Amino acid sequence: MKKQSFLAPLALVLSLTTTSVASAQTLTMGVRGGPESMDPHYSALGPHAEAAKHIFDTLVWSGTDLQIEPGLATSWSPVDEDTWEFKLRKGVKFHDGSDFDAEDVKFSIERIPVVSGPTTTTIYVRRVAGVEVIDPHTIHIHTDGQAATLPNDFIRLFIVSSEAAADYSTPETAAEGFNSGAATIGTGPYKYVSWEPKGDLVLERNDDYWRGKGSWEKVVRKEIPNDSSRLAALKAGQVDVINYVSSVDYLALENDANIDAVKGDSVYIMNLQLDQREKTPLVRALDGTELAQNPLRDLRVRQAIDHAIDRQTMVDIVLEGLGRPANQMMPPGFFGSSENIPMPEYNPAKAKQLLADAGYGDGFEVDLYCTADRLPGDGAICQGLGQMFTQVGIKTNVNAISKTVYFPAQARLEYSMFMNGWGTLTGEASYTLGGLAHSNNPDVKLGAYNRIEYKNDDVDRLLQTGARMMDADQRRATYEEAMEKVMADKAYISIVQLQTVWGAKAGSVEFTPRYDEDTLAFFIKSAN
């Protein structure tokens, strides 16, 4: 019985390998950031997950456009109000030859809260109350209340081997166990060879991978954080592919015949946030005196600010064309993005009129804060905004500072008008709206990132009911309605959606850019 269940997928794998172009080559990637540990459950940061995806698989797969697809779980459905059933893929083997089964999933889920680091991967299993193994390929997840988006949470649930990682699942032993390779046994397309913090990650191909054999026998991921050095390494031929080409270099690369520049839409959208508190620290009258009320609480003032922004110029001039105007906090086509939201109109005359109607005909002064070193163009966009606002009468002092100072200060609610990028990495709205648009309410665990005290009771209601709707279409409609209300309130003003650029040796590789900016060796195919 068991032998037969292996033969079918084995035959499939064999047929794939005989037809694919199996090149005996090494792919050297120059990446901007690398993992913090070889333990996939340690960190929730993007570069860490990207590296982990080479060695380990996730239960649910996030596709190129961030919509979910089968991964190590082939299908899932709610059994009742607080139980989900996941059917697991058969015939998958770990790198050490042992079989993948439900025990490994249970072990992985239970391991996460124990070993997660400061970036807290516990978020991926926060709704899980218990895991029940039904049979080796079926698992029941019991949740705390209705968890409609549980499958979306599992796009970063990496599955480790319950046998190999058994002794390495406490905070003291996890790092050593995984960094040495003892526990670094996954089901992914590549096997671990060696790694040093901030150093090179060396991998070799897993020939029995369930998706098929990758193009590369060996993969080396070199961490080169400096943009110019990374590009120089590509031009010198030391690496084959790089990520995050800066916009300035991108313009130069268009004329370089030796380098292919691959451009893709990013999930990151720059959002301007306007403080809704009654007293706000960094807004004042033009003569420096305190204002009677916070002007940002007046809808007309917020609409004026929105009309003052020339999004197309922002994309064309400030971002050198590497972006798109944005009208909501998620890219179009995501679960919960509404098609009914109009693109805001650039109309400085109307902005001035609205300000006058609100009683601020003379304007006021505000300090604008943003990061300068986190996302491409963030500081430049801020400066653009400062100029646009000043032109309609809102004198703006631009402060583009390091993220090291910005985020803690923002968490302490020290800012009145600020902008940073937000990426909807799970591909659906509860992630974004739940964190930003709901009022800050620790009891329902929503609004953790709402730092402007924005509160709209309708939005709160929609988000709470949406989170409990198990029917996908109903939920989608609810979230779309919530998004429309949030964007109409203009406390969050979306400005632009960013684009990411990869570089590669001309004609050597082909791949499709991903929204979450991940660079995955398995999906980079040799073009020869």
Place this chain on the structure above:
Amino acid sequence: MLGFIIQRFLQAIGVMAVMSLIVFCGVYAIGNPIDIVIPPEATQDLRAEVIRRLGLDRPLYEQYFIFLVNLLKGDLGRSFVYNIPVLELIGGRLPATLELVLISVVSASIIGVSLGIYAGYRPESWTAKTIMAASVLGFSVPSFWVGLILILTFAVNLGWLPAGGRGATIDIWGVAWSFPTLDGLSHIILPAINLALFKLAMMIRLARAGTREIMLTDTIKFARAAGLSEITILRQHLLKLISIPIITVFGLELGSTLAFAVVTETIFSWPGVGKLIIDSIAVLDRPVMVAYLILVAFLFVTINFVIDLIFALIDPRVRRGAAS
């Protein structure tokens, strides 16, 4: 002598204590390290849980006290970011920085002093004037720009040398060094040149100034009158007399380059400690910052101590002064 050593040791402890206090207070003033790395999906309770687990919810003096207690046990803590013991993290990257800095600073000093002495010895010659003009460039050109130009010229355009990273390593005494291999040397050359430029310029000017001054003194006049050859004069007399400022600067430069070769390490992706510390500061990885800066303070005190000993060796006046 023993009293001198003890005094220096106590000084070292004092500096290290002040340094650790400054880092603790500084990080506390900027804010919670959590807010920089915590992912957007984290709920309020998860954030609170992480803060509690890392001990960041306790008052500052309590956190500092816990740090001191662990320090006495020999435990410098684990990095917030990598969850590896800090000493292991720093120690893993130290050999790379050591070999780059030592090669760079020692060759810069030897070449610089030699060129400087020549420039001071024959100040009117055409060679001397070229050397001095070139040394101005060494001072004024920013090292990140020079680094990128070096990469562009030698790696991208000419393809002679690699564009960055460290070469193949050989294990000596259990530690991986790359300078014994040819591949390793080819990777060291460009960053070493980049690091050495400033020190070269400084050594040239120092040596030249010292030489110009000493060559005009009576000592040299009498030595010539005694019939000593020029080479002997330069070696026996001149070198010793100009060496005190040169050795002081050498020590300071060695210390600061060892600790803070950040720009070069970043440009050339050299896996050293300079890059580690700047990244740790950017994410407020306090255990790494504290441990590293304490070690750097200790390093500087040690270097100064060794230099003082060398003075005593070279200059008999210092020896006699200390004894009396």
